[in-house]
Amino acid sequence: MIKPFIISLFALLMVASYGATGKMLFKELDILGKLENLDVPEDDIEDDVTFFDFSSFTSQYSGKNLVNVDSFNASGDGVSDDTQAFIRAWTMACSAPNSVLLVPQGRSYLVNATKFDGPCQEKLIIQIDGTIIAPDEPSQWDPKFPRNWLQFSKLQGVVFQGNGVIDGSGTKWWAASCKKNKSNPCVGAPTALTIYSSSNVYVRGLTIRNSQQMHLIIQRSTTVRISRVMVTSPGDSPNTDGIHITASTDVVVQDSKISTGDDCVSIVNGSAKIKMKRIYCGPGHGISIGSLGQGHSKGTVTAVVLETAFLKNTTNGLRIKTWQGGNGYVKGVRFENVVMQDVANPIIIDQFYCDSPSTCQNQTSAVHISEIMYRNITGTTKSSKAINFKCSDAVPCSHIVLNNINLEGNDGKVEAYCNSAEGFGYGVVHPSADCLYSHDDKSLNQTDQYLAETIMVEKETENAHDEL
Template structure:
């Protein structure tokens, strides 16, 4: 019996000691989680706390949110989506409210965002978090690099600029709002909304038909593009909602490596110059599974672009998917290897379009439009090498050379009862060549079939019967491409 009680007493003592050690260890783990920082190589990174990371010139900072200590059986995660816990194995998370952002929609949170950016930029694979509980007002800002790779801006709340030109700071650029500059491996995502407050910009009298009695007044008419990526590589966008931009919603300029997936862009049909996604001087672009409803081009591809892949995009009440305009002011433009497939274009002025100015030079080549559904479009398929804002544009001899444009399995309805849904107007001096038509079936949404497509100096083949028939497409290859073709 003595041996039994002795063994039992030692066993109980052992269990108690184990429980105390476990309790202390777990308490330390929980305490570490609440600080939102991690250690690497024995050095503590800057925490996103106002006490240790003061915002310059901002002494009245909002206290960061507190989180209750989780129970041992079900530890809570203050940022469950889409990142792991901010422990030693997870990313450093920089909450903008910890840097003084108020998020009430009235106070200017620009300084807090800039401070959070500066802190996160120095940390590899860090996350700047905009929480869902706020509306954050910031003025025109440039978020510049270079930063450590893997930086993420996760917007789960609402982000917006000042409301209209009268509220725009005089010192700020009226041509851009959010600029991301010289970044590598940067991601913009989240479940929130970037709100452009564009209504008062659209109503400026210098905008098309917004002046007295429907006129357009002359004079400067700058309006800010909403989001601009400039000279940045390997950029990703996903999940975010972008709406009511004063002008272009998203622009990529001078970038290499762009991946866009599952974003939403919304603005009214009558909002002027509100292109959804615009790329120029940019290569290796993928735009996937996104919905865009706006008042100008759904997606526009400008000069200097190559290797652009667009799949699974829905365009509503827009000007369709456009390559161009190219060659303005006698400029040299080169665009190549563009693929658009699996798209739905509905209630739009245009379907798929290539537009160039007379007098330009360069080329557009290797273009594929495939598996596209049209619903109630006006000009479903259009090449316009006489693009011009007025009726006074001169006829020029040089032009951007178009070659290798394929239209395959494009079907649906058009709403223009006065002209056919296919329009190929190529340059007098530089014909379009190698146009391929296959499985194209476009029928009127109402009324009778308009069976007289327009072709001018366009060469190509019909691999299958086209509806409406396009007998005006010339066979073979022109004897001469003219003296004014300037290769890329």
């Protein structure tokens, strides 16, 4: 509590001493305080739940009810249809407390599109050690499930874990995409794994690969923890987002490696309190908030933190994307401790996003973007515009904060571009972001000097406190 108090006191003294300048600096410190104290969940997933160690499982002593899909006549040969065996195993595991639904290692199970609905009895574990394979022929896909392959809904307190693989067999789906061939119709494709309308869900250790479209969706859910997940598909596979979070709150994604043909992580409307930590991304389109606001819709995302990430050979780095004509807001986002290697568009806000075969018309309304921090962002970029804030003239981006940014171009030339973007920087900011404007027309150098003085006061106070 001492540090915020000192910052506030010092800022008040500055207001009294320096008038308008002090007021501006007080406002900037207030923004920094908000960004430092975003309401996001803790990231120590292992402390939240004691995971079941299947390697030490013995039905005699564990107190667990083992439900093996093989006990329901699953073939496990990767050719025979094992859908009904999975449905029967699910019905039994869901209805009994302390159940472990086992997909055994060393075997491959062909499963058609299925919804596994709850609610279930308490302490259900889905142990995936083998491989689950989707049918590979789009023309034979069940029309009742156009956008889902494996969907789990209305669950509470469920753990998905194991060393197994969920394989979407997406090659033919990608070839049929309009993004691969403009003569193809633009239609949606299934998501490999969907967790819908659930709470207190843990996903750990799984590999999800070659999804027809998105790999893992967290939708209308709360308190979800994802760790040590690997997502992989070719860099040219269309719309294959790695982890997609929509209308969900209190979500942590950590210690995961994601290589896809679209966003490694995408966070869209109705999502809040999202924490990402130790994320490897590449290839792919980077870490994205959005898109939001398509078709004049309202989009809201708030309280998002990315802490520690490595992005390699991605088409974007840290991106916020919104459509013209939308409304709503993105507010309270902190990207920090990110290393980039050969990334195009490392830092980008795009309020003119248009993922459409036809030209998007200019419109005045826009999703408001404010209180966005980029801190400790380093590495190399393929593009000359290492920092690119393309914001709406009617609804400008506000309170953008840059701190310790060092991005180098492969040819040695990098620049920052701003349109209708207001904010400030301190510490090293390279390329220089002088294009960010302040409502009080104060330069970044003034802000930098003031914040440096404030940090010195904080350190002196902390040292004095430590000696007591």
